Amino acid sequence: MSSTSPLLDVSGLTKHFPIKGGFPIRRTVGAVQAVDGLDFQVAEGESLGLVGESGCGKSTTGRLITRLLEPTGGTISYRGQDITHASRRQLAPIRSEIQMIFQDPYASLNPRQTVGKIISGPMEINNINPAGGREKRVRELLEIVGLNPEHYNRFPHEFSGGQRQRIGVARALALEPKLIVADEPVSALDVSIQAQVVNLLQQVQKDLGIAFVFIAHDLAIVRHFSQRVAVMYLGKIVEIADRDDLYGNPRHPYTRALLSAVPEATVDDTPRERIRLEGDVPSPISPPSGCRFRTRCWKATEKCASEAPPLVQVEGNKAGHLTACHFPETQETVPAPRLSKDPETAA
Amino acid sequence: MTSTDQQPFLSVKDLKVHFSTEDGIVKAVDGLSFDLARGKTLGIVGESGSGKSVTNLTILGLHNPDSTEVEGSITLDGQELNGASESTLEKLRGNKMAMIFQDALASLSPYHTIGRQIGETYRKHTGASKQEARVRAIEMLRRVGIPQPDRRVDDYPHQFSGGMRQRAMIAMALVCDPELLIADEPTTALDVTVQAQIMDLLKDLQQEFGTSIIFITHDLGVIADIADDVLVMYGGRCVERGPKEEVLRTPQHPYTWGLLGSMPTLDGPVDVPLTPIPGSPPSLLNPPSGCRFHPRCAFANKVDGNRCATESPVLEIVDGRGNACHLTDEQRREFLADLAASKAN
Numbered sequence: 001m002s003s004t005s006p007l008l009d010v011s012g013l014t015k016h017f018p019i020k021g022g023f024p025i026r027r028t029v030g031a032v033q034a035v036d037g038l039d040f041q042v043a044e045g046e047s048l049g050l051v052g053e054s055g056c057g058k059s060t061t062g063r064l065i066t067r068l069l070e071p072t073g074g075t076i077s078y079r080g081q082d083i084t085h086a087s088r089r090q091l092a093p094i095r096s097e098i099q100m101i102f103q104d105p106y107a108s109l110n111p112r113q114t115v116g117k118i119i120s121g122p123m124e125i126n127n128i129n130p131a132g133g134r135e136k137r138v139r140e141l142l143e144i145v146g147l148n149p150e151h152y153n154r155f156p157h158e159f160s161g162g163q164r165q166r167i168g169v170a171r172a173l174a175l176e177p178k179l180i181v182a183d184e185p186v187s188a189l190d191v192s193i194q195a196q197v198v199n200l201l202q203q204v205q206k207d208l209g210i211a212f213v214f215i216a217h218d219l220a221i222v223r224h225f226s227q228r229v230a231v232m233y234l235g236k237i238v239e240i241a242d243r244d245d246l247y248g249n250p251r252h253p254y255t256r257a258l259l260s261a262v263p264e265a266t267v268d269d270t271p272r273e274r275i276r277l278e279g280d281v282p283s284p285i286s287p288p289s290g291c292r293f294r295t296r297c298w299k300a301t302e303k304c305a306s307e308a309p310p311l312v313q314v315e316g317n318k319a320g321h322l323t324a325c326h327f328p329e330t331q332e333t334v335p336a337p338r339l340s341k342d343p344e345t346a347a
Numbered sequence: 348m349t350s351t352d353q354q355p356f357l358s359v360k361d362l363k364v365h366f367s368t369e370d371g372i373v374k375a376v377d378g379l380s381f382d383l384a385r386g387k388t389l390g391i392v393g394e395s396g397s398g399k400s401v402t403n404l405t406i407l408g409l410h411n412p413d414s415t416e417v418e419g420s421i422t423l424d425g426q427e428l429n430g431a432s433e434s435t436l437e438k439l440r441g442n443k444m445a446m447i448f449q450d451a452l453a454s455l456s457p458y459h460t461i462g463r464q465i466g467e468t469y470r471k472h473t474g475a476s477k478q479e480a481r482v483r484a485i486e487m488l489r490r491v492g493i494p495q496p497d498r499r500v501d502d503y504p505h506q507f508s509g510g511m512r513q514r515a516m517i518a519m520a521l522v523c524d525p526e527l528l529i530a531d532e533p534t535t536a537l538d539v540t541v542q543a544q545i546m547d548l549l550k551d552l553q554q555e556f557g558t559s560i561i562f563i564t565h566d567l568g569v570i571a572d573i574a575d576d577v578l579v580m581y582g583g584r585c586v587e588r589g590p591k592e593e594v595l596r597t598p599q600h601p602y603t604w605g606l607l608g609s610m611p612t613l614d615g616p617v618d619v620p621l622t623p624i625p626g627s628p629p630s631l632l633n634p635p636s637g638c639r640f641h642p643r644c645a646f647a648n649k650v651d652g653n654r655c656a657t658e659s660p661v662l663e664i665v666d667g668r669g670n671a672c673h674l675t676d677e678q679r680r681e682f683l684a685d686l687a688a689s690k691a692n
Binding site: 194280 | 394395508509510511538539540541542543544546547565566567568569570571572591592595596605606607608609610611612613614617620621622623624625627628
């Protein structure tokens with residue numbers, strides 16, 4: 001983190017979805033605590049990865065940042081300006097700087113519009129007329145994302161899944177945004193196509209200096225894409241650190257369990273240590289008291305049940321590596337990195 | 348494969364599955380052969396549309412006979428399944444062979460309790476009473492690790508979490524102790540920690556009952572965890588086959604190289620771009636001539652006389668290991684050495 005003010009500063013961000021019930025008068029009987037007190041920053045041109053399992057609140061976070069959802073509490077400030085509860089009118093100039101890429105390339109493109117219309121849509125809405133006209137700009141964008149500019153007049157159904165996702169990327173780039181929130185941008189794609197889109201996003205990030213909030217459940221892809229990574233569990237960030245610190249020195253038991261559960265396409269003579277978590281993620285309607293991970297944690301004590309651990313730089317962490325755990329893991333308990341990682345080296 | 352029997356437990360020979368559609372004939376599977384021994388796991392990898400699911404639906408006889416043309420032979424324990432009558436297949440399905448589907452919520456009936464759905468198969472094949480079936484369902488739920496099975500047996504699918512539903516599906520598939528279990532992407536919809544639980548469960552159950560498993564997935568990491576043998580499919584054909592260790596350590600087909608190169612790892616280099624496979628999977632309505640992978644293959648120009656585009660490579664299997672590619676072993680070694688050298692720099 002730099003000393004200058006970050007591009008995006010989120011503090012105490014909370015979103016509770018009310019649950020209505022009762023008869024004859026429907027009233028709020030509870031709340032799904034989807035996101036509960038998040039603090040993080042994104043610097044200009046930086047890529048922050050948000051990982052976690054389904055229901056951890058990572059997509060809700062993405063929708064809060066883009067203000068597609070109204071936060072229940074906390075603040076979101078963009079370039080020092082508080083946009084937590086900004087009105088549509090106040091948001092209008094900022095909307096063009098924060099764009100989103102969606103998961104499902106089939107549902108996120110209007111089937112009745114041509115590619116040209118889809119990509120120029122954001123320019124029309126914001127009444128932007130680039131030099132040389134919108135069509136020229138769209139053709140440029142198509143070229144940037146690796147599509148044929150001649151496909152300007154085609155419809156989405158004429159494209160494969162990977163190509164559709166490229167159209168989604170082109171649309172997000174149309175307004176030259178400063179921040180892109182990418183919500184599972186490659187998880188609906190085949191393995192060989194995933195790599196194409198990841199490379200494209202990485203190139204876009206480097207060439208155009210766009211900051212990314214990269215939301216995904218695939219730890220290997222997040223590691224590949226993000227300079228900093230936050231691990232979420234049940235609406236809270238349990239650990240946030242620079243990529244190498246997080247993957248090389250995970251301090252939270254959940255981070256460690258998550259990393260050890262990822263199956264890897266290698267055959268090892270010395271099998272990796274495996275941590276098997278019991279049970280499922282508890283319901284966010286009534287999350288466990290204290291540390292939310294304690295019901296599945298092998299180290300949990302009474303302290304974990306009574307006291308929620310703060311997200312702090314625990315002893316032994318480098319600067320910027322924050323962990324929310326009363327009993328953090330130590331370096332010694334982390335298995336040594338394995339040597340054979342590519343099938344080629346064994347050949 | 349180390350089969351002590353003269354005949355492998357499951358043997359698929361030159362299987363062809365063609366669908367007639369309005370646009371023409373879709374050659375979903377086009378000449379696939381493999382064997383599976385008792386108590387072993389065969390992992391089938393491939394991308395969407397590679398024919399992996401169709402192969403397995405055909406083994407179970409779940410294809411639509413009106414629009415599907417099936418050629419070749421499928422023998423299970425010496426019994427020919429292709430062309431077998433519906434009543435013969437009905438006796439085998441759920442009893443001797445069973446399937447686990449990807450989407451557990453869509454595969455369970457929302458109107459019936461979990462216990463009833465598990466018991467139904469059992470009653471059909473054993474003629475057990477309702478009470479006996481219920482006892483059996485509770486036992487199965489306990490075996491797959493559902494807490495408080497005697498209470499959960501009366502729950503409906505929506506009361507179960509995603510991981511529990513997948514466990515219930517496994518319980519349903521295993522209720523008659525099948526000898527062949529086909530698992531079609533059983534963990535794809537699950538989170539990694541739950542996926543790890545389910546894979547451990549399948550491994551334990553296999554050890555206990557000696558079930559043969561066909562495990563279909565697009566994830567080579569899952570294959571590395573669970574399979575004994577691997578079959579890589581592309582465009583309805585097998586491009587590479589062999590023991591897991593050999594396929595992952597010394598892959599032979601450019602498509603397998605491409606798959607491995609496309610996947611980021613937890614400990615690989617981060618600042619180099621991934622090496623994806625260019626283009627997209629072929630249409631099976633009008634598949635490419637010759638090797639179906641040649642339009643996307645970086646090595647097609649290394650083979651003399653444009654053979655990749657004109658001549659379909661033959662899959663030669665020696666001792667359970669082989670590939671369908673025109674590259675010579677010499678060229679393959681050269682390439683792998685080059686790659687290792689470039690990685691080292």
